[in-house]
Amino acid sequence: MPELPEVETVVRTLSPFILGQNLQEIKVYWPRIVQGRLGKAWQNQKVRSFKRRAKFMLLEFDEGYVSIHLRMTGQLIPRETLPSGKPPHVHAMFVFSGQVVLFQDVRKFGRLRWISRADFASWDKSLGQEPLEKTFTADWLYSSGQKRRRILKSALLDQTWIAGLGNIYVDEALFVAQLHPARRAVDLTRQETIRLHKAIQKVLRKATAANGTSFMDFKFLGGQKGGYTEELLVFRKTGLPCPRCGSPIQRLVLAGRSTHLCTVCQK
DNA sequence: CTATAAACCTGCTGGC
């Protein structure tokens, strides 16, 4: 559920609550959400920054980072004080000096991890380009695409190539670029690659500005929904008319993922 | 390398 625009929205809206605070404690109620060991290098340390990288959120401390991944159904919910009990589906609580943030996740797929400064570079290197950064250019997309023989649907979901796209925005970007998801990255012409590059940035920028897409679960600040749900063009629109040509949107399964497209417009 | 499936979890939906 949370892809780049949703994670960005969480970071933006949650930042004022936690920046500059001291993280006193991380209460963990479902240990499997923790990868490796959280240690205590962050304990009673000031939050230096709170940023997004790919679909991860990073709380930066002097000695490293606490990374948070929401996977499918995770949410971070700010509270002024510690709840008296453990609310349903809350598997961790971040206790800051003047704020509490609940990690709630119905499906328990979300993950927390400590990344020391020493490990950060290799962790960062394992992730692909940030699609809204200046380094993400059409030229880069074209040349790196020459090495990708997989179909676009699968390639664009690969976080080691482009970091932050998920099922929703891959379908939306491919529709805007008028490219069929079963095309292979390596087979795209320069013109097509330029279209894809523009489409990815356009879709992600608009979705981020609208606070993301709320399908079933995504909410930020504990209850607010993303506005991009109203702007979706093809995702979960099976049978509805294509916004460009009016023929019905099709659904198929590619790379094991539900895929929505207009077979007339996307070649 | 690429592709596919299964696993991790729970809740919701649709069909019977």
Next chain:
DNA sequence: TGCCAGCAGGTTTATA
């Protein structure tokens, strides 16, 4: 109305 198989936006791991 009630039950149950199937499905869900993510990622990793195993297997072919």
